[in-house]
Amino acid sequence: MRVAVLGGGSFGTAIASIAADNGATVRQWLRDAALVDQINHEHRNGRYLPDYPINPAVVASTDLAATVAEAAVVFIAIPSKAFRGVLEQAREHLRPEQILVTTTKGIQAEGFKLMSQLIEEETGSSHIGVLSGPNLAAEIAQKQLTATVIASDDAVTRAYVQAALGCGYFRVYAGNDRYGAELGGSLKNIYAIAAGMAAALGMGENTRAMLMTRALAEMSRFAVALGANPMTFLGLSGVGDLIVTCSSQLSRNYRVGYALGEGANLDEAIEALGQVAEGVNTVKLVCAKAREEGIYMPLAQGLHHVMFDDVPARDMARALMENEQSSDVEFMLSREAVSQAHQLAPDGDA
Numbered sequence: 001m002r003v004a005v006l007g008g009g010s011f012g013t014a015i016a017s018i019a020a021d022n023g024a025t026v027r028q029w030l031r032d033a034a035l036v037d038q039i040n041h042e043h044r045n046g047r048y049l050p051d052y053p054i055n056p057a058v059v060a061s062t063d064l065a066a067t068v069a070e071a072a073v074v075f076i077a078i079p080s081k082a083f084r085g086v087l088e089q090a091r092e093h094l095r096p097e098q099i100l101v102t103t104t105k106g107i108q109a110e111g112f113k114l115m116s117q118l119i120e121e122e123t124g125s126s127h128i129g130v131l132s133g134p135n136l137a138a139e140i141a142q143k144q145l146t147a148t149v150i151a152s153d154d155a156v157t158r159a160y161v162q163a164a165l166g167c168g169y170f171r172v173y174a175g176n177d178r179y180g181a182e183l184g185g186s187l188k189n190i191y192a193i194a195a196g197m198a199a200a201l202g203m204g205e206n207t208r209a210m211l212m213t214r215a216l217a218e219m220s221r222f223a224v225a226l227g228a229n230p231m232t233f234l235g236l237s238g239v240g241d242l243i244v245t246c247s248s249q250l251s252r253n254y255r256v257g258y259a260l261g262e263g264a265n266l267d268e269a270i271e272a273l274g275q276v277a278e279g280v281n282t283v284k285l286v287c288a289k290a291r292e293e294g295i296y297m298p299l300a301q302g303l304h305h306v307m308f309d310d311v312p313a314r315d316m317a318r319a320l321m322e323n324e325q326s327s328d329v330e331f332m333l334s335r336e337a338v339s340q341a342h343q344l345a346p347d348g349d350a
Helices: 010-021 033-042 062-069 080-093 115-123 137-141 155-165 176-199 204-226 230-234 236-247 250-261 266-273 278-293 296-306 313-321 335-344
Strands: 002-006 025-029 049-053 059-061 073-076 101-102 130-134 146-151 170-175
Touching: 002 010, 002 062, 002 155, 002 250, 010 025, 010 073, 010 137, 010 155, 025 176, 033 059, 033 062, 049 146, 059 080, 062 080, 073 080, 073 155, 080 278, 101 115, 101 155, 115 130, 115 250, 130 155, 130 176, 130 236, 130 266, 146 176, 146 236, 155 170, 176 236, 176 250, 176 278, 176 296, 176 313, 204 230, 204 236, 204 278, 204 296, 230 236, 236 250, 250 266, 250 278, 278 296, 296 313
Parallel strands: 002 025, 002 073, 025 059, 073 101, 101 130, 146 170
Antiparallel strands: 130 146
């Protein structure tokens, strides 16, 4: 199989190496000619994965047309802000039968568009997929056992991606809720920032468990309100991705949150990271969308106040504990039902 990867970041590089390990002919497109030369001659991405070798069969190039020309599957691993621009460049070189898969966990501000929706708009393809899951690039580069999900309503897309990437250390499961899987991958970045902040503040394991569980409730509430399947959030692209991103210092969003918890401002935290943390932009976009749609998201809104309104992180954590005590799983017991019960309870007993 011929595989193309657009993007030279840590995850794009990891995906290229997986496909080559699995026997595919792999071409990787990057803008940086010096990094292309390093990948081709040293088989290493010194900027994003400096400590891990890349399969020498991966051939990097700055020629976008040549990279996608013969590919059966094209993985697009471009930061969300540049995603549409790269699609516009690639569009004339793509063929209708090619499989187009986004690995980017971000949202475009204009129209609140997910990356797979941009692919649909720009290409009109009927073979679109979303690759999402608990997939830290550094661990994949170490060939640690990892699982992901390819979400698509197109069976051909699911089958091709499983064939391209499924190997002894990388397992690819199938799903058909593309929108839910993609929202899960984007939304969990918000709560990874919150988890990093909580860790820096010295909060314990009980707090972390509460944070992740309530984060899952918010993620699924938001996504279902926009048309996703709540069951998607029980899988790899939901709770799986949330757990790893909220637990690991390898997560870029976690590291931004940790810096904020230590007292850095947002600009300082981003500068210290030196890479794109998609969650920073996602917090702003999701909170605006939640207000517009009337979706209850106290954790996300609280984090927004810390990041953009200079509210101290510890003060915000205390305020969140004073919010209304609501339902655990609202798909079983609605928040409205709990609120009605509170009105009937005597003071102090609710």
